[in-house]
Amino acid sequence: MSKQRNNAQAQKKSPHLKRFYYPLDTAIEKPFNWKQMLRLLYYIKPYAKTLLPGAIIAMFVSTMVRLLVPILIGKVVIDQAIANKDFTLLTYLVIGISLLYILNFIGNTLRIKWVNILGQKVIYDLRKSLFSHIQRLSHNFFDKRSAGSILVRILNDVNSLQELFTNGIINLLMDIVMLVGIVVILFAVSPQLALAVLVILPIMFFISIKLRRNIRRSWQDVRIQKSRLNSHLNESMQGIRITQSFSQEKENTEFFNGVNTDNYETERLAMKKSAYFGPFVEMSNAIGTVILISYGAHLILIGNIEIGTFVLFAFYLGMFWEPISRLGQIYNQLLVAMASSERIFEFLDEQPNVEEKKDAKEFQDMQGHIEFDRVQFSYDNNRVALHEISLEMKKGQTVALVGHTGSGKSTIANLISRFYDPTSGEVKVDGHNLRDMRLDSLRHNISVVLQDTFIFSGTIMENIRFGRPDATDEEVKDAAKVVGADDFIRRLNNGYETEVEERGNILSAGERQLLSFARALLANPRILILDEATASIDTETEMKIQKALKKLLAGRTAIMIAHRLSTIREADNIIVLEHGRILEQGNHDELMDKKGEYFELVKSQFQMLDAL
Structure with a gap:
């Protein structure tokens, strides 16, 4: 009774603080055995x-x-x-x-x-x-x-x-x-x-x-x-x-x-x-x-x-x-x-939802050709995130996923990395169903850069090397130079040996993002996923990264998720999503000529910029 009373009192004073309760953490009713x-x-x-x-x-x-x-x-x-x-x-x-x-x-x-x-x-x-x-x-x-x-x-x-x-x-x-x-x-x-x-x-x-x-x-x-x-x-x-x-x-x-x-x-x-x-x-x-x-x-x-x-x-x-x-x-x-x-x-006793088969195969020299074959996915039984979508991302293409929040962009990226398995349909890379492949074999060939990047406690050098522990110091520095991180790193007191605190709090959001780029690039992936990766970077730095990415992405399949449509103009294929369905796809010029959903998204963003 005291537990209910105290919780009720706390929520009566501050009802919005109910977010701190986690219903899964309950008593386990099992006999003593x-x-x-x-x-x-x-x-x-x-x-x-x-x-x-x-x-x-x-x-x-x-x-x-x-x-x-x-x-x-x-x-x-x-x-x-x-x-x-x-x-x-x-x-x-x-x-x-x-x-x-x-x-x-x-x-x-x-x-x-x-x-x-x-x-x-x-x-x-x-x-x-x-x-x-x-x-x-x-x-x-x-x-x-x-x-x-x-x-x-x-x-x-x-x-x-x-x-x-x-x-x-x-x-x-x-x-x-x-x-x-x-x-x-x-x-x-x-x-x-x-x-x-x-x-x-x-x-x-x-x-x-x-x-x-x-x-x-x-x-x-x-x-x-x-x-x-x-x-x-x-x-x-x-x-x-x-x-x-x-x-x-x-x-x-x-x-x-x-x-x-x-x-x-x-x-x-x-x-x-x-x-x-x-x-x-x-x-x-x-x-x-x-x-x-x-x-x-x-x-x-x-x-x-x-x-x-x-x-x-x-x-x-x-x-x-x-x-x-x-x-x-x-x-x-x-x-x-x-x-x-x-x-x-x-x-x-908890088993992974994404199970690896005992006879799972290794990727041999992954090329990065991605296919979605009538893929449907839901995070729970109440809401479908993807509705039987089919799409193709060819080897070496830069594919952009655009759409409003909740349209399914990040879900597609999560399925490619096999953080989740589709509810139905198949996700394939180089013609192989991902369910048949070893997880580490897949993920060693994929690098993901998120908007909210995570920096571990340790040195700058160790953070960049996280994706490839056997990389040399020179390889780490070269990766940092490619993404434009070398300049700010050298300005730090101890350069690449500078100790960063938990979550990289001594660095700005843009600097943390640059480190995550260097970390991803050092891993030398065949598939690169950029999920709002440039959202925390200023325009000048973004231009440097875009220039570097043109060289880096050659021969790699890249999936870019962005709300700032100016960052994806050069993409080979732009896929417009809405409520888990593909509305249209094509390159920038083709979609602008159609004057469809993509055209309206671009138009609304430019109007917002003009208003500013």
């Missing part, structure tokens, strides 16, 4: 012959020592050495018990060392596996999820498994061995007293079963709220300039307070429920101790047990509730891990 936990434990397999055996042996050594010492103290030290006043035996026992404690120290030290190394390696492998898998997923996956919610699963959800792998698994095994050993020893020494002090166990088991499902769902809610908090933070940081330009800092802070409160409340509730187990263990310990003192004293008085047995039971009873309490903590870790693993495996 050990098959999934075994799947998680599969990541230990690479270390099953190295670190794991050593940790288990060290655990068994320290556990056996702890089980043996109370027997020596109760049955030998008290009932024999002290009862018979045998000081020689007592001396040997003191030395022997001391050596056992040293052995216990060594075993614990090695166990802690090895399980921590094991846990860190498993977490490393799991995060690597998750990130690698997400890298291969289709654009459709990222269209429906915020960057923040994806980051939460790679970082927070994986991190929440760390305690389970570094301590939980080995501690679970150690505590089970300890409990079984104690129960066996107690019943072997005195079944009557053992039965009396352990009578509380069935009640504890019943309570833990009742709490299990409730606690697990609470930790799922924590993961969901952390995902939403991270999503909001990510979007807020990315959009800080827009927030400040519209003076929405106060409203944004109010909304953050609502999301932050939701996160606080869900984690507080989960911790509260998880903490219930501790008091029950303490109460059970108290009840067991009272039974031991009262019933144990009675058995001593009637001669059924000796004082050493009573002391032995006191030792083991204190040791018994310690692993019981730890098992409660481990169980909480298990519940947290289960909630996180469900979310991790949800991503790992």
Whole structure:
């Protein structure tokens, strides 16, 4: 209820801020099952012959020592050495018990060392596996999820498994061995007293079963709220300039307070429920101790047990509730891990919408001849983006796609790069259906330059080289010279070794665009896609690029998407689109003579320029 109340309050004050909610990030309703936990434990397999055996042996050594010492103290030290006043035996026992404690120290030290190394390696492998898998997923996956919610699963959800792998698994095994050993020893020494002090166990088991499902769902809610908090933070940081330009800092802070409160409340509730187990263990310990003192004293008085047995039971009873309490903590870790693993495996089970066939072929010396054969495509079931279009882009042609926003221009470019597959029909390159070809073979031959270019943290040199890591420094500089980026790069303090911040914030929009041109050209593609690529470049720079592109595009197929029609006058073929359909196509002069849609688009742009 608090979550709904806080969200409602935040939206009542700032209803437009509802954009920060991501409905896909919801609780995963699955029963707690050990098959999934075994799947998680599969990541230990690479270390099953190295670190794991050593940790288990060290655990068994320290556990056996702890089980043996109370027997020596109760049955030998008290009932024999002290009862018979045998000081020689007592001396040997003191030395022997001391050596056992040293052995216990060594075993614990090695166990802690090895399980921590094991846990860190498993977490490393799991995060690597998750990130690698997400890298291969289709654009459709990222269209429906915020960057923040994806980051939460790679970082927070994986991190929440760390305690389970570094301590939980080995501690679970150690505590089970300890409990079984104690129960066996107690019943072997005195079944009557053992039965009396352990009578509380069935009640504890019943309570833990009742709490299990409730606690697990609470930790799922924590993961969901952390995902939403991270999503909001990510979007807020990315959009800080827009927030400040519209003076929405106060409203944004109010909304953050609502999301932050939701996160606080869900984690507080989960911790509260998880903490219930501790008091029950303490109460059970108290009840067991009272039974031991009262019933144990009675058995001593009637001669059924000796004082050493009573002391032995006191030792083991204190040791018994310690692993019981730890098992409660481990169980909480298990519940947290289960909630996180469900979310991790949800991503790992996600399959790319664009699938690569097992027998997919490689492009051999791609020429760049593109065909669309009755292609229909929709991003969802409600809106068709392309209506059975057929078109041809010949090798070496420069083809321009024009039309109003939403006409299907970028969709055509996305299908050529095979970021999506058509709903029906075929997209072919050099006569090969793209569904039959290897994705990396296709994309190594395509370079894409977007209007909103992305610059990575690193040097200018590294950013240009991103599309072709094996390029030499001279090749990088030559590519920069071709697109006119060399001049501004050399004016920077460290030239090509200048470090750019996240998203290239130290560069202007035009400079970032020039770098993206150099990056694309260095890759030496057979197909070049320019999606509003010159929109952020001033007229003078654009003229330089147009001149350079005439040389660069020779022998390559180029697809240009532009709203500024002056940039596509020289295109070999101009395709005019409207609502996912081809209205007309031809070169500039042919379309102007037709006085159709293209003519009207050109006319309207010139009228706007005249008005200015």
